[in-house]
Amino acid sequence: MHKLIILFMLILLIGCDNENMHKEEMTVAAAADLYHAFTEIGEAFTEQTGIDVTFTFGSTGNLSQQISQGAPFDLFAAAHESYVDDLIDKVVVAADTKAYYALGRIGFLTPRGQFTQITSETLLDPSVQTIAIANPEHAPYGQAAKEAFMTMGIWEAIQEKLVFGDNIRQTHQFVETGNADIGVVALALVIDSQLDFFLIDDDLHEPILQALAIPVHTNKMEQAQKFSDFVLGQEGREILVQYGFELPGE
Incomplete structure (x- = not known):
């Protein structure tokens, strides 16, 4: 047997x-x-x-x-x-x-309930100390974020606030873990997110x-x-x- x-x-x-x-x-x-x-x-x-x-x-x-x-x-x-x-x-x-x-589409990711909208004034406000974007040198979503800020006329003014994620997922994590006050992330990554998301007008950047x-x-x-x-x-x-x-x- x-x-x-x-x-x-x-x-x-x-x-x-x-x-x-x-x-x-x-x-x-x-x-x-x-x-x-x-x-x-x-x-x-x-x-x-x-x-x-x-x-x-x-x-x-x-x-x-x-x-x-x-x-x-x-x-x-x-x-x-x-x-x-x-x-x-x-x-x-x-x-x-x-x-x-x-x-793809980008938008501002923020802690729940902290903002009702995101404008140029919001981003320039001293209470917003860190803004996360993917590194525009090698991340297309980061390049789109840079283009949006340039169109808004605030790219130079926010330089000291910027922190760069290696990619768009890491940028999302910066906000999720509290290491950034606001992040520019992909819409595709925020499905079921517990954070707030404000879509950026796609006229502000190249498709x-x-x-x-x-x-x-x-x-x-x-x-x-x-x-x-x-x-x-x-x-x-x-x-x-x-x-x-x-x-x-x-």
């Missing part, structure tokens, strides 16, 4: 090993604003295709640099198309895989037009294209809209 049990367990183990050997996997480098939306999209994608997706979320600029240096990502979802275009020029991602998937593409070095081109198609398909688009993204061309 014991021999039969051991034999049965060995068969199960061999079966599991064979299944793992044939399991499809892929990796996605995604802008930090996509954390919630892409996590949900990834789960739905895996459920439908059986392809496991591992995400690395970060600032678009840093991820772009990693891909340029050969980081083994199978798809790149940038927070601004300019980074994809730059990689196309360098022949790092395939031009014919570029696709627009979303328009945050987000694009994705597939690196030329991937050996998972088929899987990456399937994920891209899923993001751009009905279910992917519906999830993006749920998290506050607008859809290009609509």
Whole structure:
């Protein structure tokens, strides 16, 4: 009897090993604003295709640099198309895989009940000591925040108040943990937030037009294209809209 049990367990183990050997996997480098939306999209994608997706979320600029240096990502979802275009020029991602998937929005994140609105006067008031934004040098949402402040005519005046997050999620955390009085963050990150959020007029900055593409070095081109198609398909688009993204061309 014991021999039969051991034999049965060995068969199960061999079966599991064979299944793992044939399991499809892929990796996605995604802008930090996509954390919630892409996590949900990834789960739905895996459920439908059986392809496991591992995400690395970060600032678009840093991820772009990693891909340029050969980081083994199978798809790149940038927070601004300019980074994809730059990689196309360098022949790092395939031009014919570029696709627009979303328009992002930014707004002011503040502690609950502290403000009824956010204006230039609010930001200049001495009671507001720290304003967090993502680093505009490598984060498109930070660049949009800088553009908004410049349009408002207060960029120079608030320099001493600014603290820079490495990416838009870290910027959100600065406000959440009380390390910033106000933060400029992505609408897509504040769903179900316990903090207050005031949307910034999108006329104050250039559109945050987000694009994705597939690196030329991937050996998972088929899987990456399937994920891209899923993001751009009905279910992917519906999830993006749920998290506050607008859809290009609509």
